[in-house]
Amino acid sequence: MKAGARKFISIAFATLMLGSSLSACSSNGNQTSGNTEPSSSTQNTASESTSKKHRTLTVEVFDRGKPGQPDLNNNYWTKYINDNFGKQYNATVNFVTVPRSQEVEKLNVLMASSDAPDIVFTYDSATVYKYVQQGGLTDLGPVLEQHGSALTDYLGDDILKYGQFNGKQYAIPAKRTFLAGFNTFIRKDWLDKLGLPVPTTAEQFYETMVAFKEKNPGNVSGVIPYAYTLSSTNPGVGNIFEAFKPSNLSEKEFATLQASNLSVPPWNLPGYDKAVQYLNKMYHEGLISPYFATDKDGKQSDADISNGKVGAFHTNWDGPYRTAPGIYTNLKANVPDAELIPIGPWQNDAGKHPKQGYSPNGIYIFVPKFSKNADLAIQYLNWMADPKNTLFLQNGKEGEDYNMVNGVPVQTGTTTSGDKMMTVANNLDYDILSNGIELGDPEKNAAAVSAGYPGFEKEVENALKVSMEDYYAPYYYSMPNEAESKYRTQLTNLSAQLLAKLIVAKPAEFDSLYKSSVQQYMDQGGKALLDEYIKNYDAQNGQ
Template identity: 75%
Template sequence: MKTKALKLTSILLVALTIASALAACQSKSSNGSASDTPGGTASGTTNDTASAPKEHRTLTVEVFDRGKPGQPDLNNNFWTKYVNDNFGKQFNVTVNFVPVPRAQEVDKLNVLMAAGQAPDIVFTYNQGVVYNYVQQGGLAELDSVLQQYGATLTNYLGDDVLKYGKFNGKQYAIPGKRTVLAGDNTFIRKDWLDKLGLPVPTTPDQFYDTMVAFKEKNPGNVSGVIPFGYSLQPPYPGLGYIPEAFKPSNLTEEQFATFQAQPIWMSNWNLPGYDKAVQYMNKMYNAGLISPNFAIDKDGKMLDADVSNGKVGAFITNWDGPYRTAPGTLTNLKKNVPGAELIPIDPWQNDAGKHPKNGYSPNGMYIIMPKSSKNVDLAVQYLNWMADSKVTLFLQNGEEGVDYNMVNGVPKQTGTTNSGEKMMTVANNLDYDLLSNGIELGDPQKNAAAISAGYPGFEKEVENALKVGMTDYYSLYYYSSPNTADAKYNSALTNLSAQMLAKLIVSKPADLDKLYKTLVQQYMDQGGQEVQDEYVKNYKAQNSQ
């Protein structure tokens, strides 16, 4: 997703002085968690270097303050004690956590960086912000320190993740690892299919015919049936995965990199085949198959209500959307319509017979160290310690037998981390387990089982939805530098795209081609061409190195 990069007003640079190399005792446990209790010491240690550190130091680490009611002191709780009782004692370090409001994290980080007061470890999800710091010389280079202290860390992340932290050929950030890469899914009322004796649609034509059948035969016997639920929701108005069916499968790498530089579910006006996807939606609208008020459903609540009330036959949403507790779509649907059933389907088949799905890139947040920090080596050792699978297990789940029970290799939470000093203010304790953006058990199948366990009552459905959502998965082309023109025009072009889609979808079929060309030219004139040109320029520069 594109986020408009915020600029630093100034950065007061302090020359980096790296202390003489600290010897690191990298702990690995051979049985059970990193410690049986938060104050325990891991057994079976292995050393990355030969001796223990001598002088005591303090490492400062950013932590998001999410303002969750009842949250504990973010610098003095069960998790911070675990860190200090384990990493702290092993490395003769005190780790202090510096709370930063989640909603203001970029603004606050800019102020701290400009004043030379940022913690030793800070992070953001905004690539543009990191790039600004790199351009202004505000970040420590990490290549050599990673090589010296980050064996476990680099092994855990791998080159495919680490490359997202490289700028101008050098490692300036440690990307977190995203464990769930699925984006969207298309869901359909299986009970409607069964009632009409219809098969699960696997192509766009079959899907269209199924929507026609839903309209004409109204298997739900509802007033105002909506075969295909659709909403032009901000902040990313688009067509879901429908364009995947119309995009040629033989795009060159440069075409893919420059024409689909943003996720498929956003508006990609220059992407070959995107006009055909718009034409498909226009055809469905004019046949009365999609939500009649899609253009004014600005927050998607109308669509949620229509699905929950049993009016909608199919719709596209997050891969796990119906199973989430908020807005509780499937739970509400089952209450309102006993016997209702939603299943994920794969109807957007392309010309190669595949069902491609543009999911998330494998990187999570960008973890960075200010150049002003005197503890860059220690910061990398901290992340290296965190990359140990036993540490990850503890930080994400707590004590086995108390906070969770292991069932078939998957931790089942007992509820103790919902309140008090053990409260996790975000799922999987991401605010303290910085490296893993999602459940991490070291095995994709176990991860999937653990993820599904987080949806009580829908475990099997979620596991299947994840499988469908990852079929023919791919990520966007990796750019080592952000598009500055996109950062400049993104907000205006996104708003313009929403207006364009609304006009095109409801237009008369005979007027569609001419209107499409006119509106896309308007889009290009208002910044789209500059964005496109910079993607081409960046691609060529990146591949000429």
């Protein structure tokens, strides 16, 4: 074993027990094509490769433990890959399964023992950065320049930069095709009954909630104007704080005060105190869920919405239309005339309705330093960037697994079981280059994702549009905040406790309690997190 490998192994084993937080968001959707001929952009590279000796490329694949799933290394999709990429490049692609629920722990073990596949991936940038610091990853820049023209064109600099650490391209970020985050939904039938307009400001929203309570347009027992829950994993105030955050924050203020993970509220952000105070006022007037602090998983809130008791709520941009927990379907079954619509009531001082969504990058794909196949790995991703290959991997064969309707692939149902089963929407475990449906056109993508919600297609298209109004991404850092990784769990739990106390606090005591709460947060890790953001921002911007 080489000395460099032994050094990496010893360091990697020391970090095996460090926790990592993952976020995996995917959108529902579909895709197309059965043409298996190599495109002109890959012909030359393929012919060069086939003149060399046969090689084996190993690629990670998530094992999601889905009942009835096929052999993850021998199925319809792996055969397509080997019948096409494999033959073009004189290679065999073998897939190495990693349990989805334990992927970081398993990955650490594989990396430490030099048994990791040639292509591995994770959603956690901090994990990638650890490997970079330990010298465990291949610099893919030169290989990308030589073998990744289609890959580079598909991702572009704005996405590729998320895989750059210390000035080098250590990872290839997947493209997140949908950046939407959250929406506020309201019962339009209640507005219509009361003759009220759709609220567009925080003040109008508050007045609407008062009307919902006093007039109870749904004629229900225990009416809840605004369903709010204090999530145990992402405690916060939803998009409410956008109405109170100054629009003239400097870039540094935006980057350092609001850059933390969603699980850690931006306590020091100007206006955040006013957003919490807004909820405090609503609580004391009986306008929010009385059980908000104990319904940590949101199940009680979902039940109340489904039973027609709730006038408005905040959730994922497509939350009501999802089959699980089936909020809108259940609501329509219980209240046939009910109508939910997404709204933008959190207008800021500039007249905008800003909404933070996801960064344009998805999963991080990288190649261990000990791999002998970095060139073949980039050729594989470059092959995957070909639209016809993306189309097939996400949908199967046209006329058999899907039919093209108005430029959008509509699944026939063949990929839900047996050898063709997709264990995740859009088959993202094999089409690792795209996080979400990819048809090469945003409008077609939107139509395709909405087709994944039968009965709610038009509603979903509208919800996506509303969620992207005045969208902005989190600030891009070329290095992770290590203090955040260290203190995240502690600060998440503390923040939930502090928010619960602040929301029920006596109004006269709110200001002093907020001040002491922020101090407690800073003393228990918040200051270390903020200081590192400032340090990283200054280093990144040459200050």
